[in-house]
Amino acid sequence: MKGRSKMITIVVSILSVGFVGCLITWGVIAFLGRSQSLSVKSIENPSGDIYLIHLTKPEDMAWEAGSFAKFELPEVNESGQKTRWLTIASNSDESEILILTHNSGSLYKTTLTSLPVGAKVEMSWQDSHLPVGDGQEPLVCFASDVGISALRPIAGQWAGRRTITLNHLDKGVTVFDEELAALARQVSQFSYETSASFSQSKDELGKAAEKYGSKAIYLLAGQPDDVEAMKAFLLEDKGINIKQIKVDSFKGLK
Known part of the structure; x- marks a missing residue:
């Protein structure tokens, strides 16, 4: 009888833990999805x-x-x-x-x-597809078109706290140019450049990749074709560790 009672207690405990786990999971889902x-x-x-x-x-x-x-x-x-x-x-x-x-x-x-x-x-x-931890690694950023919308807040948060290189293949999207250029003038460790062509952006990121290698975090955001081409360039031509590259492709642009 004692053995049976013990077994029932164990089963109830397992079910209770499972129930609590389900509540926590649903709570997280409810919070994120609210x-x-x-x-x-x-x-x-x-x-x-x-x-x-x-x-x-x-x-x-x-x-x-x-x-x-x-x-x-x-x-x-x-x-x-x-x-x-x-x-x-x-x-x-x-x-x-x-x-x-x-x-x-x-x-x-x-x-x-x-x-x-x-x-x-x-x-x-x-x-977010572009999480940045609280470390001191340099940030090397590439934005294509309205992909600058993902990198503007990252630049705003980390400028002055770590080294940031940001290149924007703007394609006529100049909404944040003045603001980011002003930030670059104020903060010595933050650089902002715009490009008229993908090859120009590739040259700029190539310089940063040669300087920092896989010690930097690479953030790529914007049109899928541009983002994938830049990712391939960093991986194949510059030997950057894939774990250091974070990508956010704006598929809605296509």
Whole structure:
């Protein structure tokens, strides 16, 4: 009888641990996936099909520099056009959430870039492909097109705290050029250059790769073709350890 009671106790304990584990897992999922309602503050159209969207930031909201999130447009009825994953171009310590995007002509992008002031947008599921730890490794960064939206907040967070080399193959996206150039003038360990061609960007990253090798962290963000070509260049031509390369491809640009 005692043996049976002991067995029942063990089974109950295992089930309890499993139940608690499930609760923790669901709690994490619920936290990460929870939706926050944001309001449109303003929308800028600096050039062509480029838009900079300013959204309100809830007081309790925080995210890692270089993160992306799911943005839902409640007023859109077509299911395939209600949500998109978009990069947050601002940091948690800024007073707003910034989104830099092309209006590709899709229903989602056309609706998003035409929202009136005060319109609601739902944001959930924050994540990042470009995590940067608290170490002292140099950061060597390459942005293609609106990929600069992922690297602007990273530069803002780490400039003055570690060496950063940032090259932007801008393709006409100059929204943050003045700001980043000013930061480079103020902070000696931060350099910012723009390129007119991929080969020019490759030359600039090649110099940094020869200087730092696999001691640096390489952050690549933007159009998939450019990002994959730069990754291959660093791996094959410069011998950079693949573990040191972090990539965020903006597939929505294609």
